[in-house]
Amino acid sequence: MKREYTRKYLYAFSIIPMKLMDAAELVKQPPDVTENPYRKSGKEASVGKQIPAPEEESACQYFFDLNEKQGRKRSSSGRESKSSPHPKQPRKPPQPPGPCWFCLASPEVEKHLVVNIGTHCYLALAKGGLSDDHVLILPIGHYQSVVELSAEVVEEVEKYKATLRRFFKSRGKCCVLFERNFKSHHLQLQVVPVPLSRCTTDDIKDAFITQAQEQQIELLEIPEHSDIKQIAQPGAAYFYVELDTGEKLFHRIKKNFPLQFGREVLASEAILNIPDKSDWRQCQSSKEEEETLAHRFRKDFEPFDFTLDD
Numbered sequence: 001m002k003r004e005y006t007r008k009y010l011y012a013f014s015i016i017p018m019k020l021m022d023a024a025e026l027v028k029q030p031p032d033v034t035e036n037p038y039r040k041s042g043k044e045a046s047v048g049k050q051i052p053a054p055e056e057e058s059a060c061q062y063f064f065d066l067n068e069k070q071g072r073k074r075s076s077s078g079r080e081s082k083s084s085p086h087p088k089q090p091r092k093p094p095q096p097p098g099p100c101w102f103c104l105a106s107p108e109v110e111k112h113l114v115v116n117i118g119t120h121c122y123l124a125l126a127k128g129g130l131s132d133d134h135v136l137i138l139p140i141g142h143y144q145s146v147v148e149l150s151a152e153v154v155e156e157v158e159k160y161k162a163t164l165r166r167f168f169k170s171r172g173k174c175c176v177l178f179e180r181n182f183k184s185h186h187l188q189l190q191v192v193p194v195p196l197s198r199c200t201t202d203d204i205k206d207a208f209i210t211q212a213q214e215q216q217i218e219l220l221e222i223p224e225h226s227d228i229k230q231i232a233q234p235g236a237a238y239f240y241v242e243l244d245t246g247e248k249l250f251h252r253i254k255k256n257f258p259l260q261f262g263r264e265v266l267a268s269e270a271i272l273n274i275p276d277k278s279d280w281r282q283c284q285s286s287k288e289e290e291e292t293l294a295h296r297f298r299k300d301f302e303p304f305d306f307t308l309d310d
Contacts, residue, residue, distance in 0.1 A: 102186035128280030145181040
């Protein structure tokens with residue numbers, strides 16, 4: 001009989017180490033748990049004033065808080081280690097699995113087209129651009145789309161967008177941005193200036209919607225201050241346009257999509273009226289001509305260059 005009780009005793013205390021348990025098991029509460037009766041003091045309840053409700057108690061606090069910062073680690077000597085006074089080194093940008101034409105450190109990049117370099121992004125003239133000042137905003141590290149960018153890269157992309165808008169506005173132009181995350185491996189945010197004398201922003205918007213309907217492309221308008229990350233998941237194929245007013249048009253690519261759609265709309269008679277330039281491969285220039293255009297853009301952009309302030 002004594003041996004039987006011993007076996008039951010050992011079974012009752014057969015504890016699984018926390019590191020082997022699922023997070024769901026760690027935060028699971030036993031049945032018949034009631035609300036905390038001490039959330040409001042008696043005085044506050046009797047007065048009946050509307051007071052801000054305290055933050056909802058996280059379920060994970062029943063056993064321990066998974067979100068709570070852990071204490072300082074102990075070294076092998078048993079003493080607590082002090083936090084290092086030196087800040088953490090920034091993470092290295094993600095690297096491509098193979099050769100990439102747009103990773104700045106890659107030997108495949110045509111460096112003579114690069115016109116400005118920031119901390120996380122850089123500007124380059126577009127190969128076979130629709131105009132002499134058609135540029136690309138590109139991340140220095142290897143990111144496939146805007147959706148996959150880290151927070152610090154997004155911040156600098158937004159800074160480049162705002163700066164380019166001011167730059168082109170000073171030259172009597174608005175700018176259209178578009179991205180095609182389809183059959184591409186590195187984010188290329190196209191920035192195409194359009195002279196204000198040619199058309200209005202509403203004309204550009206109408207041109208995109210009209211040509212999308214003609215090609216049976218569902219181009220939806222999304223809220224002005226919305227984030228593409230709220231609409232598209234990492235790895236999802238999509239096309240989106242952003243106007244200088246902040247308006248955005250979005251298409252979720254399900255199967256096929258015309259690769260030159262963005263260029264075709266902007267090159268059309270309704271916008272730039274250069275239909276022969278809808279395909280970048282038909283707009284090749286010599287390296288000497290490209291170097292001249294890049295030098296000119298660097299010089300013109302310098303008064304707006306925020307990287308010089310860092």
